[in-house]
Amino acid sequence: xKPIKLSIIGAAFALLIVTAALVNxxxxxxxxxxxVGDGFAVLELFTSEGCSSCPPAxxxxxxxxxxAGDRPVYVLAYHVDYWDHQGWKDVFGSSQFSKRQYQYSQxxxxxxxxxxxxVNGKSEFxxxxxNAAEWALKKALSAKPNESISLQGQxxxxxxxxxFQLEGNTKGNKLMIxxxxxxxxxxxxxxxxxxxxxxxxxxxxKLYTFNLQDEKNGSQQFELPAGFNVKDWEIVxxxxxxxxxxxxxxxxxxLSSSPxxxx
Numbered sequence: 001x002k003p004i005k006l007s008i009i010g011a012a013f014a015l016l017i018v019t020a021a022l023v024n025x026x027x028x029x030x031x032x033x034x035x036v037g038d039g040f041a042v043l044e045l046f047t048s049e050g051c052s053s054c055p056p057a058x059x060x061x062x063x064x065x066x067x068a069g070d071r072p073v074y075v076l077a078y079h080v081d082y083w084d085h086q087g088w089k090d091v092f093g094s095s096q097f098s099k100r101q102y103q104y105s106q107x108x109x110x111x112x113x114x115x116x117x118x119v120n121g122k123s124e125f126x127x128x129x130x131n132a133a134e135w136a137l138k139k140a141l142s143a144k145p146n147e148s149i150s151l152q153g154q155x156x157x158x159x160x161x162x163x164f165q166l167e168g169n170t171k172g173n174k175l176m177i178x179x180x181x182x183x184x185x186x187x188x189x190x191x192x193x194x195x196x197x198x199x200x201x202x203x204x205x206k207l208y209t210f211n212l213q214d215e216k217n218g219s220q221q222f223e224l225p226a227g228f229n230v231k232d233w234e235i236v237x238x239x240x241x242x243x244x245x246x247x248x249x250x251x252x253x254x255l256s257s258s259p260x261x262x263x
Contacts, residue, residue: 038143051193078204122247173241176207180236
């Protein structure tokens with residue numbers, strides 16, 4: 001009887017492995033099925049290393065970005081600073097990002113919390129909710145935007161020059177440019193995540209706002225954070241309505257770098 005029992009156990013174990021694989025790949029298949037239409041999705045995650053419920057949201061959004069590949073999906077993780085008083089100061093936290101979330105709260109429920117995801121400035125859901133993420137992606141990607149943006153970036157030392165080309169009605173929009181570090185790891189020694197090693201993706205390190213005067217083409221220059229390089233970082237630009245907060249177009253800059261000439 002032992003061989004029979006072992007074979008049954010082995011079969012059951014194999015079934016568990018297959019089931020786990022199907023569960024792990026479920027979001028990928030959903031994401032693939034959702035990519036229809038000419039739309040885009042900007043997913044702004046408000047998170048913090050001091051928040052114990054944030055790591056699952058960080059992981060989900062990282063997975064969404066990875067599985068999106070070259071599709072027009074742009075994950076931007078803003079680390080807020082209002083959790084810093086709980087015993088751990090988030091090394092990526094910024095009052096600028098907390099302020100941005102408070103501004104968004106006026107459009108939605110009025111609540112400010114982490115983790116929160118806002119999609120194209122139009123809808124929001126609790127970070128880590130895969131079903132809500134799937135629905136939001138499907139809706140955003142199936143839309144037909146009336147505007148578009150194209151970006152070319154040229155790095156020289158600590159400076160970045162971005163040339164932009166816009167199409168459509170850009171009146172009432174501002175140009176937002178996010179400087180994004182694709183991956184980082186932190187060892188948290190205090191606060192709600194004490195003792196954990198946290199992996200982060202798509203961390204916004206700088207966010208610049210440029211007012212537009214109805215121009216369709218132009219360039220902007222700004223300072224880069226220390227450690228920036230075109231391999232491990234990226235530049236994401238988007239058009240956001242100054243009144244409604246709706247994001248009307250988004251794109252990832254094509255980057256190149258120039259050697260710095262010694263003087």
